[in-house]
Amino acid sequence: MNPYLDDFPVLKEPMNGKRLVYLDNAATTQKPLSVLRAVEDYYRAFNANPHRGLYELSVRATEAYENARHQVKEFIGADKDEEIIFTRNASESLNLVAYSYGLNFLNEGDEIVLPVSEHHSNLVPWQMVAKAKGAKLVYLYPDATGHLTEEEINSKITPKTRIVAVAHVSNVLGTVNPVREIAEKAHAVGAVVVVDCAQSIPHYPVNVKELDADFVAFSGHKMLAPMGIGVLYGKQELLDKMPPFLSGGEMIEYVYEQEATFAPLPQKFEAGTQNVGGALGLAAAIDYLKQVGYDTIMKTESELLRYMLDGMAQIPHITVYGDTTGATERCGVVSFNVDDVHPHDVSSILDADGVAIRAGHHCAQPLMRYLKVNATCRASLYFYNTKEDIDIFLASLKKVRGWLGYGA
Amino acid sequence: MGLEQIYSEILSEHNNSKRNKHHIDNPTTVLKGVNPSCGDEIELELRERDGVIEDAAFTGIGCAISQASTSIMIDLIKGKTKEEAIELSKLFFGMIKNEITDEDQLEPLDEAIALKDISHMPARVKCAVLAWHTLENAVEGEHAANHEH
Numbered sequence: 202m203n204p205y206l207d208d209f210p211v212l213k214e215p216m217n218g219k220r221l222v223y224l225d226n227a228a229t230t231q232k233p234l235s236v237l238r239a240v241e242d243y244y245r246a247f248n249a250n251p252h253r254g255l256y257e258l259s260v261r262a263t264e265a266y267e268n269a270r271h272q273v274k275e276f277i278g279a280d281k282d283e284e285i286i287f288t289r290n291a292s293e294s295l296n297l298v299a300y301s302y303g304l305n306f307l308n309e310g311d312e313i314v315l316p317v318s319e320h321h322s323n324l325v326p327w328q329m330v331a332k333a334k335g336a337k338l339v340y341l342y343p344d345a346t347g348h349l350t351e352e353e354i355n356s357k358i359t360p361k362t363r364i365v366a367v368a369h370v371s372n373v374l375g376t377v378n379p380v381r382e383i384a385e386k387a388h389a390v391g392a393v394v395v396v397d398c399a400q401s402i403p404h405y406p407v408n409v410k411e412l413d414a415d416f417v418a419f420s421g422h423k424m425l426a427p428m429g430i431g432v433l434y435g436k437q438e439l440l441d442k443m444p445p446f447l448s449g450g451e452m453i454e455y456v457y458e459q460e461a462t463f464a465p466l467p468q469k470f471e472a473g474t475q476n477v478g479g480a481l482g483l484a485a486a487i488d489y490l491k492q493v494g495y496d497t498i499m500k501t502e503s504e505l506l507r508y509m510l511d512g513m514a515q516i517p518h519i520t521v522y523g524d525t526t527g528a529t530e531r532c533g534v535v536s537f538n539v540d541d542v543h544p545h546d547v548s549s550i551l552d553a554d555g556v557a558i559r560a561g562h563h564c565a566q567p568l569m570r571y572l573k574v575n576a577t578c579r580a581s582l583y584f585y586n587t588k589e590d591i592d593i594f595l596a597s598l599k600k601v602r603g604w605l606g607y608g609a
Numbered sequence: 610m611g612l613e614q615i616y617s618e619i620l621s622e623h624n625n626s627k628r629n630k631h632h633i634d635n636p637t638t639v640l641k642g643v644n645p646s647c648g649d650e651i652e653l654e655l656r657e658r659d660g661v662i663e664d665a666a667f668t669g670i671g672c673a674i675s676q677a678s679t680s681i682m683i684d685l686i687k688g689k690t691k692e693e694a695i696e697l698s699k700l701f702f703g704m705i706k707n708e709i710t711d712e713d714q715l716e717p718l719d720e721a722i723a724l725k726d727i728s729h730m731p732a733r734v735k736c737a738v739l740a741w742h743t744l745e746n747a748v749e750g751e752h753a754a755n756h757e758h
């Protein structure tokens with residue numbers, strides 16, 4: 202019996218008359234009771250607009266919000282609280298870097314290097330920057346197992362490279378990218394490194410120093426926290442020289458009719474009233490993750506992943522993308538297809554058995570084209586999944602072709 | 610509802626059959642229909658003469674529901690006038706939105722009635738209506754494009 206199941210009320214909701222088997226954790230994770238309570242407690246006991254009121258309630262809200270920031274800073278091993286900017290999600294964090302750093306520090310002919318497997322959130326903003334500045338996007342292509350080889354990295358990162366944008370873990374193939382090696386190479390040519398940790402931090406310890414990252418982006422909702430809270434980490438010397446992304450209340454110092462001066466970090470990048478409840482939910486999620494421990498999370502998930510891949514290998518007419526051998530480091534995200542059956546049909550058929558998986562292009566159309574597929578199914582694990590979940594998934598998967606009138 | 614009904618024989622038959630999946634000679638209209646969020650992509654070819662859809666076929670890729678819906682639609686519209694085709698598409702949208710449920714009223718949709726239960730599967734509605742939207746756009750011209758149902 203999985204000891205964490207009781208903490209997640211959603212996992213007990215019946216779906217189509219069946220027990221819910223939730224295997225879409227790469228899209229968003231479920232929330233434990235402690236996170237729900239943290240959000241509720243905030244609105245019950247100390248809701249006020251932080252940084253504005255001079256009364257006790259507002260002071261408490263401000264303190265709680267700033268404590269949450271401090272907790273994030275400790276969790277990812279940053280130097281200073283000022284280096285932690287709260288955003289809505291990873292997408293907003295990456296856009297902040299693209300607009301505020303990219304548009305201001307790139308020039309014509311500069312190159313932005315990124316893997317073709319990037320999520321649209323870490324790809325489309327760079328297209329925008331490249332178009333606006335006359336810069337060029339240079340793609341890194343993975344090998345057959347989904348990995349970026351040293352030769353590929355060494356040949357694409359050159360003195361022209363100004364930015365390298367890379368996901369720590371791919372949301373389609375589960376591949377763990379060699380961020381540290383990439384950063385080393387990038388820093389040697391004076392480029393800045395933007396790491397999308399949306400898919401890693403729920404499963405892997407993320408330490409900004411060990412990654413040697415200049416910017417790190419992630420979303421709370423993929424790591425047990427509520428939707429609507431995200432984080433951007435940036436090195437202070439970079440954040441200091443960047444202009445504000447959004448402007449308005451809270452991020453200013455003095456405002457005159459024709460000009461304004463801006464608040465210091467981190468407020469400079471937090472215009473308007475912030476999602477304090479979300480930040481406290483994120484802090485509670487971090488507490489929960491620490492209590493479970495990354496060791497347990499990784500061990501549970503790698504056992505389940507092995508079990509799932511072995512089970513899938515027994516079913517005919519299934520293609521799994523990326524590494525299936527377990528030869529390389531890999532997270533519990535499995536993209537696959539069933540011969541002759543469109544992923545949407547697979548997903549609907551599994552849904553009838555209460556199994557929730559994703560089908561589509563997973564916001565990674567360039568990767569889909571590179572893999573020469575139109576779309577894939579994706580099953581993704583979290584530590585609250587069980588072997589029984591996988592058994593139900595596999596049993597349902599076996600029936601798919603039969604439903605559509607094909608032989609097994 | 611029962612997924613069984615939706616993936617009934619008609620659907621799998623249509624999905625397997627390549628009957629309407631090919632190019633036609635001298636098409637007068639070729640129009641692409643795409644569901645970007647799921648990657649369904651069809652190209653509808655029509656040959657009209659004197660306001661009548663003389664021949665129709667499609668190419669492309671997609672799920673069983675979008676492919677079946679397209680193929681069933683092609684069976685239905687061949688030999689119909691453009692106005693009749695538009696009437697059928699309105700009826701189809703009405704059925705999928707669960708606004709028209711009366712069996713007699715739906716009768717002209719014939720085999721397409723097999724897709725009725727998609728109205729209970731919101732996630733799949735756009736698969737079922739892709740071909741019909743493409744048809745509407747093809748017949749009424751691009752200005753009708755992009756309106757959501």
Ligand SMILES: Cc1ncc(COP(=O)(O)O)c(C=O)c1O
Nearest residue numbers: 290291292320322372399400420
């Ligand atoms: C690798 C990766 N980057 C970025 C994102 C974007 O996250 P969000 O939609 O929370 O901004 C996702 C989530 O879909 C992701 O998987």
